Amino acid sequence: MDKDLKNNTIEELEQIVDSFGGKKYLAKYIFSFIHAQDIVEIDGLTTLKKELRQKLADEGYFISKLDLVEKFVDPDGTVKYLFEMADGVRVESVLMTSKDRKTVCISCQAGCRMGCDFCATAKLRFRRNLTAAEIVDQVNMIAKDAGTVNNVVYMGMGEPLDNYDETMRSLRIINHHAGKNIGQRHLTISTCGIPEAIDRFADEKLQVHLSISLHSADQNKREKLMSVANRHGLDEIKAAVKRYQQRTNRRVMFACCMIAGFNDSDHDARGIIKLLTGINANVNLIEFNEHPGCELAASSNDRVARFMDLLMQAGIETTVRYKKGSKIKGACGQLGAAWLEKEIGK
Numbered sequence: 001m002d003k004d005l006k007n008n009t010i011e012e013l014e015q016i017v018d019s020f021g022g023k024k025y026l027a028k029y030i031f032s033f034i035h036a037q038d039i040v041e042i043d044g045l046t047t048l049k050k051e052l053r054q055k056l057a058d059e060g061y062f063i064s065k066l067d068l069v070e071k072f073v074d075p076d077g078t079v080k081y082l083f084e085m086a087d088g089v090r091v092e093s094v095l096m097t098s099k100d101r102k103t104v105c106i107s108c109q110a111g112c113r114m115g116c117d118f119c120a121t122a123k124l125r126f127r128r129n130l131t132a133a134e135i136v137d138q139v140n141m142i143a144k145d146a147g148t149v150n151n152v153v154y155m156g157m158g159e160p161l162d163n164y165d166e167t168m169r170s171l172r173i174i175n176h177h178a179g180k181n182i183g184q185r186h187l188t189i190s191t192c193g194i195p196e197a198i199d200r201f202a203d204e205k206l207q208v209h210l211s212i213s214l215h216s217a218d219q220n221k222r223e224k225l226m227s228v229a230n231r232h233g234l235d236e237i238k239a240a241v242k243r244y245q246q247r248t249n250r251r252v253m254f255a256c257c258m259i260a261g262f263n264d265s266d267h268d269a270r271g272i273i274k275l276l277t278g279i280n281a282n283v284n285l286i287e288f289n290e291h292p293g294c295e296l297a298a299s300s301n302d303r304v305a306r307f308m309d310l311l312m313q314a315g316i317e318t319t320v321r322y323k324k325g326s327k328i329k330g331a332c333g334q335l336g337a338a339w340l341e342k343e344i345g346k
């Protein structure tokens with residue numbers, strides 16, 4: 001059990017309460033006070049008797065909290081939040097609003113070990129994994145600031161399946177009806193493709209969406225773009241996705257960051273069509289976003305449209321994710337770019 005009460009599931013809180021001689025049902029109140037009412041002091045858990053609160057505090061239990069350092073608002077309405085954790089490490093999260101839906105893109109690591117060429121986060125020094133509490137608190141803090149959050153995507157800084165246990169714990173906390181109560185079908189995990197972790201994820205019995213960062217169906221190109229691709233070949237990833245679908249019967253999304261002259265030709269599109277044969281898949285084409293120290297350029301709108309047409313003609317449902325938040329460096333692949341400018345002096 002973690003001394004940070006925010007980092008515990010209801011079942012774990014029950015064990016903590018039980019160990020203090022309290023009734024197990026109190027765990028649900030503690031959870032709700034922390035995740036639905038944003039209480040951050042043990043003394044604020046007024047549903048517990050003062051004596052129990054004192055015991056918890058005496059034993060070193062606490063409720064962690066992120067500090068909001070800065071908030072950046074893009075003219076397109078996207079908001080980027082810079083949070084600081086108790087040890088001074090910082091992460092960013094993004095809020096995107098469309099019509100009546102609020103989607104939050106959260107980070108699960110400070111930095112990232114996957115080495116994607118098109119991503120600013122990869123160029124920052126890897127600091128550490130986030131705890132589940134620190135992952136969940138990004139949603140809690142943004143909901144407090146902006147109102148009810150409808151969707152959460154794990155597409156911010158870091159690779160969720162490289163911080164597997166804390167990511168799974170955070171999903172269960174965010175989803176719980178006593179807390180933020182965000183439905184599993186409104187949660188998405190994005191991974192660069194770690195086969196053994198996809199196998200584990202298939203056994204979690206979660207209805208959470210899985211998105212694979214594909215970028216190219218050509219193994220050599222993928223290796224040039226993402227150093228992690230040297231460790232896991234496309235055949236291995238495809239086999240893991242097939243096993244995942246056999247066990248879960250769930251569709252998988254494949255994301256492609258569209259880079260001019262690199263992965264956006266008709267030939268590239270046909271490669272993806274071939275790779276996805278036999279897989280229940282949809283494709284999300286993402287507009288590439290520039291950041292300091294990166295020479296890559298975005299594909300033209302015409303190229304993206306043509307690419308999309310080819311995939312659609314082959315029966316693959318395809319969408320395009322347009323730039324959001326690029327002026328505040330809050331778009332895909334840009335998280336951490338503001339610090340990167342300082343680190344490399346641009």
Ligand code: SF4
Binds near residue numbers: 122192
């Ligand atoms: S794109 Fe994702 S997995 Fe790749 S370096 Fe960036 S944060 Fe890591």
